[in-house]
Amino acid sequence: MTEPLVLALDQGTTSSRALLFAADGRVVAGAQREFPQLFPQPGAVEHDPEAIWDSQLATAKEALAAGFKPAALGLTNQRETVVLWDRTTGRPVTNAIVWQSRVSAPVCERLKGEGLEPLFRDRTGLLLDPYFTGTKLTHLFETHAGLRARCERGDVLAGTVDSFLLWRLTGGRRHVTDASNASRTLLFNLSTGDWDEELCGLLNVPRACLPEIVDSAGRLTETDPAVLGERLPVCGLAGDQQAATFGQGCLTPGSAKNTYGTGCFLLMNTGGTPVPSANRLLTTVGWRIGGRTTFCLEGAVLVAGAAVQWLRDGLGLFENAAEVEALAETVPDAGGVTFVPAFVGLGAPYWRPDARGTIAGITRGTTRGHIARAALEAIAHRTRDVVEAMNADLSEMGKDGAGLPPLTRLNADGGASRNDLLMQTQADLLGVPVRRTAVAEITAFGAARLAGLGTGVWPEEPPTALCDRDFLPRIDPAEADRRHAAWGRAVRGCLPTAE
Numbered sequence: 001m002t003e004p005l006v007l008a009l010d011q012g013t014t015s016s017r018a019l020l021f022a023a024d025g026r027v028v029a030g031a032q033r034e035f036p037q038l039f040p041q042p043g044a045v046e047h048d049p050e051a052i053w054d055s056q057l058a059t060a061k062e063a064l065a066a067g068f069k070p071a072a073l074g075l076t077n078q079r080e081t082v083v084l085w086d087r088t089t090g091r092p093v094t095n096a097i098v099w100q101s102r103v104s105a106p107v108c109e110r111l112k113g114e115g116l117e118p119l120f121r122d123r124t125g126l127l128l129d130p131y132f133t134g135t136k137l138t139h140l141f142e143t144h145a146g147l148r149a150r151c152e153r154g155d156v157l158a159g160t161v162d163s164f165l166l167w168r169l170t171g172g173r174r175h176v177t178d179a180s181n182a183s184r185t186l187l188f189n190l191s192t193g194d195w196d197e198e199l200c201g202l203l204n205v206p207r208a209c210l211p212e213i214v215d216s217a218g219r220l221t222e223t224d225p226a227v228l229g230e231r232l233p234v235c236g237l238a239g240d241q242q243a244a245t246f247g248q249g250c251l252t253p254g255s256a257k258n259t260y261g262t263g264c265f266l267l268m269n270t271g272g273t274p275v276p277s278a279n280r281l282l283t284t285v286g287w288r289i290g291g292r293t294t295f296c297l298e299g300a301v302l303v304a305g306a307a308v309q310w311l312r313d314g315l316g317l318f319e320n321a322a323e324v325e326a327l328a329e330t331v332p333d334a335g336g337v338t339f340v341p342a343f344v345g346l347g348a349p350y351w352r353p354d355a356r357g358t359i360a361g362i363t364r365g366t367t368r369g370h371i372a373r374a375a376l377e378a379i380a381h382r383t384r385d386v387v388e389a390m391n392a393d394l395s396e397m398g399k400d401g402a403g404l405p406p407l408t409r410l411n412a413d414g415g416a417s418r419n420d421l422l423m424q425t426q427a428d429l430l431g432v433p434v435r436r437t438a439v440a441e442i443t444a445f446g447a448a449r450l451a452g453l454g455t456g457v458w459p460e461e462p463p464t465a466l467c468d469r470d471f472l473p474r475i476d477p478a479e480a481d482r483r484h485a486a487w488g489r490a491v492r493g494c495l496p497t498a499e
């Protein structure tokens, strides 16, 4: 095969993947491996960084074993999760604290109590929620004696998962991250495009342990031949949600995608200047190419497909996640059942780490089908929560004359987007078409696209045939509003103190 191929490594929350792509999105070879999720105490979620590395390395080797020679490598990763490792040995010094983990909630409360949230908001576009990397580091330094000092001396390095993987892939030569990953840490200043000394000080994070920030595409570095058996130029690097946005071809302001995976992440491209949110969404870097940054507004829903996983593993309702659709189709509606899967608190736009899940409205007639249907509806309602906040932000922008119209179409991807009932429910509740991508692995494809662009082997224009199916709204908007209002009441019911 002579067409230029790109190897994408996609290090996700529950599995690592390596996929070799052609420019049109075809997967020529690939491999995927799950790795263990660790729940050491309620609200804490950890990964063993060695398990992350082993699974990622094994998949990369497996994909390369097919015998094709990629022109470049693109890397994308679960975001916010923090890894600390010894500079000399490369060995992790603690488990990775995963983005879902709530362990730094007390640190966030303390900082909020000191009135610091507006400062963090203005500079980083984020909120003081335990989701983000910075307070996870603060927490680790407060609970591991001597760790901060080792970081200050530069003996221990810190970074998000991309940094750790690149350290290993380059044989311990490069300690880098890209601007999109950096923008998820609470330490990155959106205006300067660099680490913010004052915020590092407030979070007690020594500058010496942080990586160098590079672009998301270009000749960023290269792999050590001893690791993958060959020297590959690393030409694409981005957080997984930003990579999916790029892969979906959301390259113009106003275009948006929602990834339905463990959580749901809805990102809208807002162009070359950061748009502050008045409605508790996040302002984040989409990608930085040639030193020019594209920004996004983001709504992060912490639990989406994970609710389906819980029906599978926690309640034993079925064996495979895909079976939820048939089960939910056994009933015409949720029969008055509302399921708010606030397992790790609620993300955008509520940001309530103290919220806990509820299943309400159960009667003697409630069946497994009703619960399954309510779980799918919950995912669609959480997405509407985000879209309402986003449209409000866009309308606010419009007052200055520089606005974008409300969302006109949502591009969908991720494991749970394979569920037709979920996609139809989503279109119904939003009142706009939902377009499901034909490229199942769009996150990895986005990383490959960045690398293809970065190395110049692929055209700048994304492939055109990305649509698998359009789901059009079928219910009256007033009915959608009524259902969403009932959802809002259920959400309020799962908050310990009324908002």
Ligand SMILES: Nc1ncnc2c1ncn2[C@@H]1O[C@H](COP(=O)(O)OP(=O)(O)O)[C@@H](O)[C@H]1O
Binding pocket: 012, 013, 014, 015, 260, 261, 262, 263, 304, 305, 306, 307, 308, 309, 321, 322, 323, 324, 325, 414, 415, 416, 417, 418, 419, 422
């Ligand atoms: N057909 C389906 N319907 C609903 N949820 C599904 C379906 N297939 C997979 N899921 C859910 O999607 C998630 C997996 O999607 P994926 O994109 O691989 O997630 P991640 O990248 O976050 O690990 C799981 O939480 C799973 O429960």
Ligand SMILES: O=P(O)(O)OC[C@H](O)CO
Binding pocket: 011, 012, 013, 014, 077, 078, 079, 080, 099, 239, 240, 241, 261, 262, 263
């Ligand atoms: O690994 P995923 O696909 O669940 O994505 C996780 C997000 O990057 C967390 O912000």
